[in-house]
Amino acid sequence: MNMRRFLGVGSALVLAMSAAQAMAKEVSIGYVDGWADSVATTNVAAVVIKEKLGYDVKLQAVAAGIMWQGVATGKLDAMLSAWLPVTHGEYWAKNKDKVVDYGANFKDAxxxxxxxxxxxxxxxxxxxxxxxxxxxxxxxxxxxxxxxxxxxxxxxxxxxxxxxxxxxxxxxxxxxxxxxxxxxxxxxxxxxxxxxxxxxxxxxLEDPKGVYGAAETVNSIGSQQLDKKAPEVAAFLKKFQWQSKDEIGEVMLAIQDGAKPEAAAKEWVAKHPERVAEWTGK
CATH class of the missing domain: 3.40.190.100 (Glycine betaine-binding periplasmic protein; domain 2)
Structure with missing residues (x-):
């Protein structure tokens, strides 16, 4: 009887530990719903993180300012929609000491x-x-x-x-x-x-007077806790980068033509295993 009780307690502990581990294996990513590139990039990254790295991903549609604030305070683990150095320059100046810049996921924006x-x-x-x-x-x-x-x-x-x-x-x-x-x-x-x-x-159209400014990059930004909380996700974000406007354009156009963002992302990931392997090593 005592042995049974002991086994029961042991099983409960194992289940509790498994549940805690499962809860720990979740990351939250903010994005801006009205931005086609933000939707496409975030959904592709989410599919890769789920399918290849084994994390649950919670996507949060928010305004740009709230997205930055969320990552800076740790309420969000990451965002993949930071236009730098000009468009989001003020957000960066305000929050740069509270976030981690993992580099560009798209160049020549x-x-x-x-x-x-x-x-x-x-x-x-x-x-x-x-x-x-x-x-x-x-x-x-x-x-x-x-x-x-x-x-x-x-x-x-x-x-x-x-x-x-x-x-x-x-x-x-x-x-x-x-x-x-x-x-x-x-x-x-x-x-x-x-x-x-x-x-x-x-x-x-060429802009010789430079009215529109130079090319920008769209960067992946993480919270200060992400490296410890999800080191595999942080490593992925450092490598995740679109090769060209045509590559991300394939996903954006599929969504524009009526595909659900997650479905379009899953299809793209399935069709480009070599690109996913470059980002994840898997």
Whole structure:
């Protein structure tokens, strides 16, 4: 009887320890739901962490400021959507001593004016003399960073008569989608990484005056506790990096075309075992 009781207590202890270990094997990652690159990158990383590293992953959709605050306070373990050094420069300055920068998961991120490859214009300066654009630039949400920079570009490049049409991300791509098959000239405010580069052949207009700034990187940022809490996840984040805008574009376009983010991520991971092995060694 005593032996049975002892075995029962032992089994309960083993179960409790297993439950504690299972709870410990979870990481939380913040992302911004309205950013196509944030959704794609975060979901692919989550699938790799689950399938290859054996951790549960809790994804938290939050605003950019709350995302940074969450990682800085340890309420979130990581985020993969830090635009540096300019776009999130203020967040970095405020929180850099409270977080760990694991480096870029995407290089050559940038904002600017984007046109289809078929148009003759190659520089923002060309818009002054190219009448096919009808003195219109299709924008996104008023007050966003790329819109503020475009107002500045209209002044700095002396694009007299040009109007910046405020819209939304979806509205901008809808206009681009209508113009593209007709081979019409259209200039839009945009950024890379974005799924539109996977759907259409596009180019940035050169910006010799540097109004839009230099290329940025999108970095993976961890809490100060992540290295100890989940060393395998921290090691993965140091190596996790997209090779090109086309690689991440494959995932973003699948989501844009209707796939659930996790399903699109799982499909991409299954199709690219060699890339996953580079990141995880598995």
């Amino acid at each position: 940038k904002i600017g004016l984007i046109v289809p490859e078929y148009v003759k214009a190659n520089s923002i300066e060309d818009l002054k003399t190219d009448e096919t654009f009808k003195q219109k630039i299709v924008g996104i949400d008023a007050g966003s960073g790329v819109m503020i920079k475009t107002d500045q570009a209209i002044k700095d490049y002396d694009l007299t008569g040009y109007k910046l049409q405020a819209s939304s991300g979806a509205g901008m791509t809808a206009e681009l989608g209508r113009a593209y098959p007709k081979q019409q000239s259209i200039a839009v405010t945009g950024w890379v990484p974005h799924w539109m580069f996977a759907k259409w052949k596009l180019k940035f």
